[in-house]
Amino acid sequence: MDFLVIGGTGLVGSNVVTATTDEHTVQWTSRNSKSEGHELDKTERDRTTELISKLNPDVVVDTAAFHAVDDCEHSRAKAYDVNGTGTRNVAIAADDVDAHLIYFSTDYVFAGLPEETPYKESDYVAPINYYAETKYVGEQAAKIAAKHTILRPSVIYGLSSDNFVTWALGELDAGNEITIVNDQISAPTYAPDLAQACLDIAEQEITGLYHATGPESCSRYEFTVRLAEVYDYDTDLVKPITTEEFGQEAPRPSDSTLDSTALYEQLTEEFTPPKQAFSEMAPQISSD
Numbered sequence: 422m423d424f425l426v427i428g429g430t431g432l433v434g435s436n437v438v439t440a441t442t443d444e445h446t447v448q449w450t451s452r453n454s455k456s457e458g459h460e461l462d463k464t465e466r467d468r469t470t471e472l473i474s475k476l477n478p479d480v481v482v483d484t485a486a487f488h489a490v491d492d493c494e495h496s497r498a499k500a501y502d503v504n505g506t507g508t509r510n511v512a513i514a515a516d517d518v519d520a521h522l523i524y525f526s527t528d529y530v531f532a533g534l535p536e537e538t539p540y541k542e543s544d545y546v547a548p549i550n551y552y553a554e555t556k557y558v559g560e561q562a563a564k565i566a567a568k569h570t571i572l573r574p575s576v577i578y579g580l581s582s583d584n585f586v587t588w589a590l591g592e593l594d595a596g597n598e599i600t601i602v603n604d605q606i607s608a609p610t611y612a613p614d615l616a617q618a619c620l621d622i623a624e625q626e627i628t629g630l631y632h633a634t635g636p637e638s639c640s641r642y643e644f645t646v647r648l649a650e651v652y653d654y655d656t657d658l659v660k661p662i663t664t665e666e667f668g669q670e671a672p673r674p675s676d677s678t679l680d681s682t683a684l685y686e687q688l689t690e691e692f693t694p695p696k697q698a699f700s701e702m703a704p705q706i707s708s709d
């Protein structure tokens with residue numbers, strides 16, 4: 422099975438590339454012409470069509486997004502261009518070669534009201550910020566591909582790329598205090614689990630919309646304290662703060678916990694709880 426990963430240098434994308442085995446071929450893209458991947462900006466329609474047509478993959482995993490959530494509020498044209506139009510370009514090109522498109526959306530498509538959680542795939546969306554609006558536009562665009570799977574993960578973490586966990590570990594290692602919101606709850610998602618899920622989805626030809634989050638729901642603050650515990654850092658360095666005090670530009674959900682059982686039931690492996698994932702990551706971090 423031939424995979425093409427759009428955004429192969431990113432957190433999910435690099436994990437998908439690593440997860441592929443001898444049974445697969447994998448190619449990937451980057452906007453950086455100096456990288457080893459195929460150069461691609463998915464907002465360029467002709468180039469997207471040309472590349473996907475030339476590579477003719479069985480599966481296109483589109484991880485590429487503009488997901489700086491606060492920046493999306495004031496860079497709206499760019500957010501729409503990448504997350505909406507760019508996804509549409511990929512979906513059209515994937516459909517042209519009859520490829521299976523796997524697209525990543527977000528838990529932020531929901532309002533995030535605690536009384537509504539855990540959200541199921543059948544629940545109404547109400548995108549909480551502009552980033553989420555454009556990711557929802559991307560969901561609609563992904564459906565252009567006859568064979569498509571839309572995944573909604575939350576707070577993705579792992580190694581291989583900058584993300585919340587690698588940032589927090591860097592700060593804790595330097596002995597710096599970090600202030601983390603204690604009233605934003607979700608189910609963080611370990612990137613290698615998403616990568617393995619992509620392989621299962623492709624091999625079993627699983628299509629449709631699936632929530633794809635980790636098995637445990639917690640606040641960002643609780644998540645970070647667990648991280649500090651596993652790595653033996655002083656948990657007092659992690660300071661709680663409310664969302665209101667923190668003052669992020671884009672609104673965030675109070676609780677965007679998703680029910681991912683529909684996906685779990687079809688996968689070969691369960692998703693990993695944070696403490697176990699942190700322990701799995703430790704040997705790789707210490708060998709860096």
Ligand SMILES: NC(=O)c1ccc[n+]([C@@H]2O[C@H](COP(=O)([O-])OP(=O)(O)OC[C@H]3O[C@@H](n4cnc5c(N)ncnc54)[C@H](OP(=O)(O)O)[C@@H]3O)[C@@H](O)[C@H]2O)c1
Binds near residue numbers: 525
């Ligand atoms: N990270 C999270 O916590 C989170 C949570 C929920 C949902 N998601 C969604 O999950 C997906 C994967 O997230 P991630 O954390 O792996 O993202 P990421 O680390 O930022 O990786 C995405 C990669 O896409 C590439 N890219 C960006 N704009 C592009 C464009 N216009 N054309 C082509 N490539 C482009 C970038 O690589 P180059 O610079 O090399 O081109 C980037 O490294 C995204 O769709 C995101 O919206 C993420």
